[in-house]
Amino acid sequence: MTKLAELAFSGTTRGALYALVALGFVIIYKSTGVINFAQGGLVLVGMYLTYNAHVTWGLPFWLAVVVAAALTALTAALVERAVLRRMIGQPAFSILMVTLGLLIVVQQVIPAVWGYDRLNLGDPWGVRKISLGGVNVEVKDLWTLGLTAVVLVSFFAFFRFSRYGLAMRASSFDQEAAMAQGISAGRVACVSWAMAGLVATLAGVMLAAGSGGLEPGRDVIALAAFPAIILGGLDSPLGAVVGSFVIGLSQSLTAGYQPEHAAFLGEGFDAVLPYVVMVLILLVRPQGLFGTRAVVRV
């Protein structure tokens, strides 16, 4: 029973991390229709900039996070301006490949500057654990869940109640009509990339905190978040969150129970389980759980 509780908790935490990554991804897709393979790269950039601000420059931890988030958001907005802006009108496949190319560049530039060794973020939680009703949980994980909840609520409030949120929703619903109302499509794109950068930083910080550590290979979390996004529906933020928790929990439970109950599936099956779940769901609902079915006009 304790094992189940522990697995459920770690699954929820993992789902929360995926949700942070997935949210940034979905924001960009919803506003601009771009599948941003470089989201993992933004996570890396945010992670390493936080490390730089906190450890190298000596800023207090929370200030370092804020500074890094601002810088990452700026980087993301610049990327949108410099590269993605020139790709308007190109087929979606080309834009997808451009983001992939950017990811490849980031994956190499990061270790070129900070090296390949595993670095310690120096966060205030470390590897402290506390006991909640008999279950040992890492303090960092509690903070991850809390932070994710705050981020989700803030995003919901932003999109629902603020002018910019309304503008972004309008633009993603019908870009031309929004432009006719005076909403600048370019600005919406820029802001959505900046927000993705911000969320990616938070994801990176929580990923690297505690026993996690910083390594150039950490961007692989974005690849694991893709099934969550697809499962939920590419254009649905709610779907991204739900999908993330589904994938996180199922991964955790698989990691815990599969080796003894279904060993024939092989070692490390929990790493590929997200893709199996994704394929199974897509066979039934090609647009994901909450996605909108594409209406194709000839």
Added chain:
Amino acid sequence: MAQAAANPLRMFPTSSSRNMVLAAAVGVASLPLLVQSEVWLTVLLFVGATAVGALGLNLLTGFTGQVSLGHAFFLGLGAYTACYLGNPSDGVPAGRGLPLVVWLPAAAIIPALAGLAVGPAALRLKGGYLAIVSLGMVFLGAHVFKEWESVTGGSDGTTVLPSMSLGFIDFARIGSLTRNQSLYFLVWALVGVTALGCRNLVRARPGRAMQAVRDRDVAAEVIGVSLARYKLGAFTISSGLAGLSGALYAVVLTYIEPATWGLALSIQFVAMIIVGGIGTTMGGIVGALFIGGLPEVVKHHSDKIPFVASTAGERGLSLPQLNEILFGLLIVLFLVLEPRGLVALWLRAKAYLSTHPSIAKTPRKL
């Protein structure tokens, strides 16, 4: 000079394009005898092996518009089929020891059947969804390759040394040529056959149907182009060519492991068709040449590039890092500046020259 009118329905539209291809064929065939450097021969072998796969991917993505990041899976499938059937029975893991005429076609047929099985997914999914599902296929495939140790040798990998004799020709040793030189003929003969086959497919009805599926699939279905038939067909042929390419790749590498067939390989192939020219037959070969030859050229000139450590211990980017960065930049720059690839540069030059008033004596029908 009077120009014969270009007939796009023929294999070679003009007599000059036919002559150019013949000259290129002669050139390619004589290269192994002229190139003495083993390093460059190996590079050309890799280029040839990957060109077959790139041609297949171009058929799928360039002509039929199906985004697939799963090419590496079919490459691996072809390679492991070749190993399982072709490796000697005393190898580790044990193969069947079958001759070239069995394992090479099988390395194309088995992945083709797998592609046929995966194809229906493409019928239901569009664009981004298909790309990510194909990504999942690569990861699932890598997992299967890692776990199925009796066939693939698991994480320890497998040495690839199948029988290379076809009748009286042993492609591992022709006369007094080295292994690389002999293999070269097999690999590039297959590239030639594949390229001709693809060009033939594209200039005829299937090619036009595939392009219709790419451009406006709903409209294509309305006018009678069977989406299912052409999407499945494209997946089958592309996977079959990928399998063939994987088998050749494995033979050239001589040692493979499950990690070889990962996302990075898929991206490499997509980069090849982007850089070479999406939607053109030559694009696959040109792209393979460019992407395959670039690391070698960079190594050659590494001492002239700033920020790069050309010897160990120097400060700066290492060569593998530089190669990866260049690779990523190439993808970005080509897509932003010349989305139709290197072939488009050639086409632009041709169009400019043929319409230039001082060169064209008579108005040429373009």
